[in-house]
Amino acid sequence: MSKDIFVYIEQRDRVIQNVSFELIGEARRLVAVSGGNVCGVLVGNNIASLAKEVVANGADKVFVVDNKELEYYTTECYAQAVTAVVRKHSPNAMLFGASTIGRDLAPRISARVHTGLTADCTDLKIDEEGNLFMTRPAFGGSLFATIACPDHRPQMSTVRPGVMKKVEYDTNRAGEIITEDVAIDATKFAVKIVEEVKETKAAVKIEDSKILVSMGRGLENNLAQVKNFATVIGGTVSCSRAVVDAGVWKSDRQVGQTGKTVRPDVYFAMGISGAVQHIAGMDGSDLIIAINKDKTAAIFNTAHLGIVGDATAIMPELEKEILARK
Amino acid sequence: MRIAVCIKQVPNTTEIKIDPVTNTLKRDGVPSIMNPDDKAALESALVLKDKYNAEVVVVTMGPPQAELILREAMSMGADEAFLVTDRAFAGSDTWATSTILAAALKKVGYDIIIGGRQAIDGDTAQVGPQIAEHLDIPQVTYVVEIDIDEKNNVCRVKKEFEDRYQIVEVKGKALFTVLSGMNEPRYMLVGGIVDQEEKAITVITVNDIEVDRGNIGLLGSPTKVKSSFSKTVDSNKELIELSPQEAAKVIADKLAEKHII
Incomplete structure (x- = not known):
C-alpha cells in the first residue's frame, strides 16, 4: 500500500478538463499532511503528449494508458484501464471529477475493486496516517456528512468542478511520466457507439x-x-x-x-x-x-x-x- | 422482455427545512415520494410495455412502508412488485446496497434494468453502476431515450454528457440510469389503483438472496458516516432597505471596495 493519491485525469477530445487540475491542487494539499506522491492517471487514445500538462499543474507522476480502444469514452473500456493501474500501484486514495464521466466511471471501479466511494465531496481532509475525511451534502444540501473509509483502499471520492483550487501552472516542475501497458479485454465490450455528437451550442460554463x-x-x-x-x-x-x-x-x-x-x-x-x-x-x-x-x-x-x-x-x-x- | 425498474422512496427534500433554533433537520411532516429520476425510469419502462408488451416489474429496497411506492408503481401500470427489506440491510452504504439489490435482481429476473440516475436524498448516482458491476452487465448512465429491438436483443439509447451526446447500442442484458427530464410520468390509473389492490407484493429478505453477510448492512459498508451537521445560519448580516438609487450606491461601493469595479 502506497501513500500516493491518484487523480483521474479526464480528457475529452484530448483536452484535459479543468476539474482534473483542481483535484491535483487538492491532492497536493493532502499529501502535504499524509506524505506520498500526487499521481495523475491519464487514459485515452493518442493522449501521451498531454502528460506534461498534468505535471505542470502539480503532479509528481503521471501514469499514461494510451490505447486505440480508448478513443471514445465507454464505461467498460475506461474502467478496465483505470482499474489495472489502481491494482498495480495500490494508491491510498483516488479522486475523480464529479462530471457525467466521473460519476459513471468511479462507482463502476469502486464496485470492481471493493472499496468505498463518496460522491460530490465539498471538503477533503486527511490525517498523518492517510485516513481521508470526506464531507458532502445530503438531503439537497440541508445536511452535511463527513464520511470515512477506514478499512478499504483506495479511499475514493468524486468532487464537483469549481470546488477545489488549482496550484500554479509551472512548466519547470519536475515529474515522472510512466507509460502503462494495459491489456484491454475487448470481449467485454457490449456497448457500441453508433454516433457521438457534440452539442453545437457549447454549454455555458x-x-x-x-x-x-x-x-x-x-x-x-x-x-x-x-x-x-x-x-x-x-x-x-x-x-x-x-x-x-x-x-x-x-x-x-x-x-x-x-x-x-x-x-x-x-x-x-x-x-x-x-x-x-x-x-x-x-x-x-x-x-x-x-x-x-x-x-x-x-x-x-x-x-x-x-x-x-x-x-x-x-x-x-x-x-x-x-x-x-x- | 422483462424490465426490472429500481425505485426508491425518498423524503421530498424540497420541503425539508432547517430548524433555526436547534439548527437541525426538520423532517416531521415532510412527505415521502417516489424519487423523481426513478419515476422517469418507470415511465420509460411503461412506454416500452405500451409499445412492445414488455413486462414491467418494480423493485425497491427500504423499510416496510416503502410498499407505498410499489403500490403507486402498480397503479401506474407495473405488473409485479418486490420489496427488498430486512433489518440486516439497515445502514448499508451504496456499495452494500448495490450488493443486496444485485442479488435481489438475480432472483427477480430481468432482461434489462432501468433506474433513476440518482435519488434526491443522497444524490450519489452510485447504486446503478455498482449494481451493474456486481451483476457483470454493461451500464449506460445519464440516459434520456430508450428503445428496444427485441428481435435482435438490442437496446438503443441516447446518453447525455455536459457537452455532447452519444447514441449507443447495447446487446443483451444491461442496466440504464435515466434523467427525470426525459418524460412526463403518467398519473395513477383508476383501473390500475383498483387492480393493484388485488396484487400481492413479494417480500425479499436476507434469507431469500445469495449474499455474504459480511458485505451488507452497516458492517459490510466500506464507508462510515463520522459526523453530520447543518451549516450554521448567521442572521447578523447587513440588511438594507433603501430607494433603488441609494441601494445601487451601496452595492457599487461594496464592488469598488472589492476592486470589482
Whole structure:
C-alpha cells in the first residue's frame, strides 16, 4: 500500500478538463499532511503528449494508458484501464471529477475493486496516517456528512468542478511520466457507439465565470434586463432551479445541488429566495449580494450584503453607478 | 422482455427545512415520494410495455412502508412488485446496497434494468453502476431515450454528457440510469389503483438472496458516516432597505471596495 493519491485525469477530445487540475491542487494539499506522491492517471487514445500538462499543474507522476480502444469514452473500456493501474500501484486514495464521466466511471471501479466511494465531496481532509475525511451534502444540501473509509483502499471520492483550487501552472516542475501497458479485454465490450455528437451550442460554463448574475423565478419576465445588467458588469447569467423548470434557461445555467457548484468573486442573487439546494451550490462565493423584495427570504442569511427591494428597479440604477465609476 | 425498474422512496427534500433554533433537520411532516429520476425510469419502462408488451416489474429496497411506492408503481401500470427489506440491510452504504439489490435482481429476473440516475436524498448516482458491476452487465448512465429491438436483443439509447451526446447500442442484458427530464410520468390509473389492490407484493429478505453477510448492512459498508451537521445560519448580516438609487450606491461601493469595479 502506497501513500500516493491518484487523480483521474479526464480528457475529452484530448483536452484535459479543468476539474482534473483542481483535484491535483487538492491532492497536493493532502499529501502535504499524509506524505506520498500526487499521481495523475491519464487514459485515452493518442493522449501521451498531454502528460506534461498534468505535471505542470502539480503532479509528481503521471501514469499514461494510451490505447486505440480508448478513443471514445465507454464505461467498460475506461474502467478496465483505470482499474489495472489502481491494482498495480495500490494508491491510498483516488479522486475523480464529479462530471457525467466521473460519476459513471468511479462507482463502476469502486464496485470492481471493493472499496468505498463518496460522491460530490465539498471538503477533503486527511490525517498523518492517510485516513481521508470526506464531507458532502445530503438531503439537497440541508445536511452535511463527513464520511470515512477506514478499512478499504483506495479511499475514493468524486468532487464537483469549481470546488477545489488549482496550484500554479509551472512548466519547470519536475515529474515522472510512466507509460502503462494495459491489456484491454475487448470481449467485454457490449456497448457500441453508433454516433457521438457534440452539442453545437457549447454549454455555458458558469463555474468559470468571475461574476455571476443569478436570477430567480421572480425575474422570469425581465430576462432582457438581467442579460443587459450582466453585460454591463462583465458577468454571466445563472439561475435557480425554478427558472430551469420554467424553461427560461437550460440546466447548464443552474446553480445548486442539482445544478452546478460555483464560487465566483461576486454572486448576485436577484429575486432568489435561497432554498438550501441553491445555497449548497453558491455559498463558497467570495461576495454574495442578494436583492429580494421579501425581507424574510432565506438568501439573506447567506448574503454578505442584503438589499430588501425590487431587483428590476435597482439593476438600472446600478448600471448607471457602474458606468459612472468606470 | 422483462424490465426490472429500481425505485426508491425518498423524503421530498424540497420541503425539508432547517430548524433555526436547534439548527437541525426538520423532517416531521415532510412527505415521502417516489424519487423523481426513478419515476422517469418507470415511465420509460411503461412506454416500452405500451409499445412492445414488455413486462414491467418494480423493485425497491427500504423499510416496510416503502410498499407505498410499489403500490403507486402498480397503479401506474407495473405488473409485479418486490420489496427488498430486512433489518440486516439497515445502514448499508451504496456499495452494500448495490450488493443486496444485485442479488435481489438475480432472483427477480430481468432482461434489462432501468433506474433513476440518482435519488434526491443522497444524490450519489452510485447504486446503478455498482449494481451493474456486481451483476457483470454493461451500464449506460445519464440516459434520456430508450428503445428496444427485441428481435435482435438490442437496446438503443441516447446518453447525455455536459457537452455532447452519444447514441449507443447495447446487446443483451444491461442496466440504464435515466434523467427525470426525459418524460412526463403518467398519473395513477383508476383501473390500475383498483387492480393493484388485488396484487400481492413479494417480500425479499436476507434469507431469500445469495449474499455474504459480511458485505451488507452497516458492517459490510466500506464507508462510515463520522459526523453530520447543518451549516450554521448567521442572521447578523447587513440588511438594507433603501430607494433603488441609494441601494445601487451601496452595492457599487461594496464592488469598488472589492476592486470589482
